[in-house]
Amino acid sequence: MQKQQTLLIELGTEELPAKELYNIHLSFCSNILTQLKLYHIPHGSYTTFATPRRIALKIEQMHTTYTDKTIKKKGPSILNSFDVSGNPSCIALKWAQSCKINIKQAIKIKNNQGEWLYYEKKSQTQETYNILPKIIYTSIKHINLKTKMRWDNYNHKFSRPIRNICTLFGEKIISINIFNLYSNRILRHHLSMQSHKIIIQHAEQYPDILFKHSNIIAHFNTRKEKIKKDITYLAKKHNGILKFSNMLLEEITSIVESPTALIGKFNKKFLQLPHEILVHIMSHQQKYLSMYNETKQLIPYFIFVSNVISNSTQHIISGNEKVLHSRFADAEFFFKNDSKKKLEDYLPKLKHVLFHQKLGSLYDKTCRIQTLIKWIAPYTQANINHSIRAAQLSKCDLVTNMVCEFPDIQGTIGMYYALQNKEINEIAIAIKEQYQPKLSNDSLPSHPIACALSIADKIDTLSGIFGIQEYPKNDKDPYALKRAAIGILRILIKYNIPINLKKLIEISVNLYQSINEKQNTINTTLKFIIKKCYSIYKKTEYDKNIVTSVLICNITTPIDIDARIKAISHFKTLTIYQSLISINKRISNILKKNTIKLNRHIDNNLVINIEEKNVVKIILYLESTIPHLILNYKYKEALININQLNIPINIFFNKIIINHDNIHIKINRLTILDKIKKLFLKIADFSVLF
Structure with a gap:
C-alpha cells in the first residue's frame, strides 16, 4: 500500500496588506496544486490558512512517492530515416538528439500510414520529498501580487518582508532556501507574545498548535x-x-x-x-x-x-x-x-488646484463640465438651469477642510454644504452622486441631474487623459478610466438615454485647447468605451457571440447596442432563428466566392423567374420598413419582418441557378443576395453566429 504523509508550508511575514491577503493565499495554494498536478503527485484534501502575519497550506494524504510520466515520441518515417546503405539520415539523427538517445535505442512501429521510428521511456518511481523544494520554490516565486517591496540588502520582492519559512513533510523538514531564509520547524507566536517561537514537530499539529500557544485562528x-x-x-x-x-x-x-x-x-x-x-x-x-x-x-x-x-x-x-x-x-x-462660507464661495479656489498638469485646473474642468451638461441634460430629461448649477458646484467641496482631511467622502460633503445653503435637493444629491458608480456593482445616480453630471464628469476625464495619451496599461489605471467608461455605459443603458457616444466625445474633446490630435483622440476614446461593453455583458446571461455580432457593426449609441443584443437573444429562443442563420450562412458563402463587382441596385428587367420576383418584392418591402423600425430600436419587429424571406429564399435556392450563363443575370442574382445580406447587417453581423 502506498505510504502517505501530510505536507505543511507556512510563510511567516510582516503584516500583509489587508485587502490583498485573501487573494495572496489563494494564489499560493493554486500554484502548489498546479505543480503537484504537473508532477502527477496524488494527494488528499487540502486546507488554506491566512492571517496578517502568515499564509499556509496543509495537504493531507500526499503520496511519499510518485511516478514520472511515460515519455512517448514518434519519429520520422523509416523511408526518411535511413539511406539505401542503412545509414541514419540527418532528420533521424536530429530526432534522436531531441529524445536524448542514440538512434540504435529507437524502435520501429507500423500503422496504417506506414513504418516509423519510435521511442518510449518507461515511467520511474521518484521520492516526493526530493521534488518538493522545487515545487515550493516555484509556487512562492509565482504568487500573484499587486504590490511588491524589497527588504534587507537582497533583491528579494514580496508583498511584505518574509521572516520565516516552515516546511514539513510529516515530521521531516523539507530543506529549502528562499529569500535567503532556510526552512525550519518554527512557527511565529502572536505579535503580543514575549516568546517568538513555537516548535512544531509534525505537520498534522497545524493549525491547532497555533491556537493552543497563541490563541491564533489561522483559518x-x-x-x-x-x-x-x-x-x-x-x-x-x-x-x-x-x-x-x-x-x-x-x-x-x-x-x-x-x-x-x-x-x-x-x-x-x-x-x-x-x-x-x-x-x-x-x-x-x-x-x-x-x-x-x-x-x-x-x-x-x-x-x-x-x-x-x-x-x-x-x-x-x-x-x-x-x-x-x-x-x-x-x-x-x-x-x-x-460652513461659515457658502459652497459657491470655494469656486475661485479651484483655480489653484490642478486637475492635471497638461489639462489645467479643477476650475477649468468645472467650466468644461458646465458646457457638457448643457448638451447632456435634455437627453436625461433634466432641468438645464439646475444641471448647470450642479456642475458649477460639483467640485467646490474638494477645497474644503473636510474633504482635505477625509478625501474619500468628496461629494457627500458637498451635498451637505449645498443643503445648508438651501440649494434644491436634486442639485445637492447630484453633487454627491456624480462619482457613481464607483465600482462595478455600485449603485447608479438616482435622478436625471445626477446622471447628466456623472456622464459629464466622466467623459471630460476620459477625453482629457486620452488626449494627452496617458492610456491604461494592463492593471495600471491611475485615473480609473475603465471604471469611468463602464459607468457611462451603465447609466446610458439603465436609464435608456439616447446619447450618441461619438457626438458626446467630439464635444468633450473640442473643449480642450491643449489637445492637438483631436480626431485621433475622438477615435481612440470611442473605441475604448465601446470595448468596455464586453465587460458589462460578460457579467450577464447574454451569449458572447451575440454581443460580438452587434459590437462589430461599429454602433455608437449604447441603448441601440443594448436593444439589438436583447432582440437577437430573444430571437434565438424562437424556432425560426436557426433557419435565418442558415440562410445568412449560405448567402455569405456564395458571396465570399464572388470576385465580380456587383450592381448598386437590382435590375428588374433581369428578374426573370417568379421565384426571383417574389424575393425581390419582399426585399423592396423590407428596405422601406426596416429603417423605420431600426430608427425606433424595434429590432424584434425588424427580425420578424426579415423572416418573411425564409420560405421564398429557400425556394429561390432550390429553383434558381445563381451562376447563369448570362453574366448580367448572374450579377443581378448575386446583387439580390447582397441586398439580403445588407438587411441583416442593419441589425448585426450574423456571420459571427454561424
Whole structure:
C-alpha cells in the first residue's frame, strides 16, 4: 500500500496588506496544486490558512512517492530515416538528439500510414520529498501580487518582508532556501507574545498548535465566522443593530489573528454631524462597526475587533474611544469652520488646484463640465438651469477642510454644504452622486441631474487623459478610466438615454485647447468605451457571440447596442432563428466566392423567374420598413419582418441557378443576395453566429 504523509508550508511575514491577503493565499495554494498536478503527485484534501502575519497550506494524504510520466515520441518515417546503405539520415539523427538517445535505442512501429521510428521511456518511481523544494520554490516565486517591496540588502520582492519559512513533510523538514531564509520547524507566536517561537514537530499539529500557544485562528473563514458571531452577539446584548458590508468584515478578518470583539461609546453631541461622516470615520478609517437602533438611527456606540491578547479589555476600549473622540472632534471642527462660507464661495479656489498638469485646473474642468451638461441634460430629461448649477458646484467641496482631511467622502460633503445653503435637493444629491458608480456593482445616480453630471464628469476625464495619451496599461489605471467608461455605459443603458457616444466625445474633446490630435483622440476614446461593453455583458446571461455580432457593426449609441443584443437573444429562443442563420450562412458563402463587382441596385428587367420576383418584392418591402423600425430600436419587429424571406429564399435556392450563363443575370442574382445580406447587417453581423 502506498505510504502517505501530510505536507505543511507556512510563510511567516510582516503584516500583509489587508485587502490583498485573501487573494495572496489563494494564489499560493493554486500554484502548489498546479505543480503537484504537473508532477502527477496524488494527494488528499487540502486546507488554506491566512492571517496578517502568515499564509499556509496543509495537504493531507500526499503520496511519499510518485511516478514520472511515460515519455512517448514518434519519429520520422523509416523511408526518411535511413539511406539505401542503412545509414541514419540527418532528420533521424536530429530526432534522436531531441529524445536524448542514440538512434540504435529507437524502435520501429507500423500503422496504417506506414513504418516509423519510435521511442518510449518507461515511467520511474521518484521520492516526493526530493521534488518538493522545487515545487515550493516555484509556487512562492509565482504568487500573484499587486504590490511588491524589497527588504534587507537582497533583491528579494514580496508583498511584505518574509521572516520565516516552515516546511514539513510529516515530521521531516523539507530543506529549502528562499529569500535567503532556510526552512525550519518554527512557527511565529502572536505579535503580543514575549516568546517568538513555537516548535512544531509534525505537520498534522497545524493549525491547532497555533491556537493552543497563541490563541491564533489561522483559518481565514473560521476566523471570519467567529468575528461575525461575536459582533452580532455583542450588538444584540446592547440592544443595537449592526450594518456592515462583507468587504469590511473580510478586511477586519485580515488584520487580526486572535480576534476579540469589544464595544465602546462616543459622545452623543457628535450625532449632530452628518451620519455618513461618522460612519465613514468608523468603518473606513478605524475599521469599527457602527450601531443603530430599531428605527435605523445611528446610536453612540461602536464595536471593534481587537488583536491584542489582554486581561485588561477596559484599557483597550478606553484607548479606542479616545482615538475615535479625537477623529470626531476634528470632523466637527472642520465641518463648522467650512460652513461659515457658502459652497459657491470655494469656486475661485479651484483655480489653484490642478486637475492635471497638461489639462489645467479643477476650475477649468468645472467650466468644461458646465458646457457638457448643457448638451447632456435634455437627453436625461433634466432641468438645464439646475444641471448647470450642479456642475458649477460639483467640485467646490474638494477645497474644503473636510474633504482635505477625509478625501474619500468628496461629494457627500458637498451635498451637505449645498443643503445648508438651501440649494434644491436634486442639485445637492447630484453633487454627491456624480462619482457613481464607483465600482462595478455600485449603485447608479438616482435622478436625471445626477446622471447628466456623472456622464459629464466622466467623459471630460476620459477625453482629457486620452488626449494627452496617458492610456491604461494592463492593471495600471491611475485615473480609473475603465471604471469611468463602464459607468457611462451603465447609466446610458439603465436609464435608456439616447446619447450618441461619438457626438458626446467630439464635444468633450473640442473643449480642450491643449489637445492637438483631436480626431485621433475622438477615435481612440470611442473605441475604448465601446470595448468596455464586453465587460458589462460578460457579467450577464447574454451569449458572447451575440454581443460580438452587434459590437462589430461599429454602433455608437449604447441603448441601440443594448436593444439589438436583447432582440437577437430573444430571437434565438424562437424556432425560426436557426433557419435565418442558415440562410445568412449560405448567402455569405456564395458571396465570399464572388470576385465580380456587383450592381448598386437590382435590375428588374433581369428578374426573370417568379421565384426571383417574389424575393425581390419582399426585399423592396423590407428596405422601406426596416429603417423605420431600426430608427425606433424595434429590432424584434425588424427580425420578424426579415423572416418573411425564409420560405421564398429557400425556394429561390432550390429553383434558381445563381451562376447563369448570362453574366448580367448572374450579377443581378448575386446583387439580390447582397441586398439580403445588407438587411441583416442593419441589425448585426450574423456571420459571427454561424
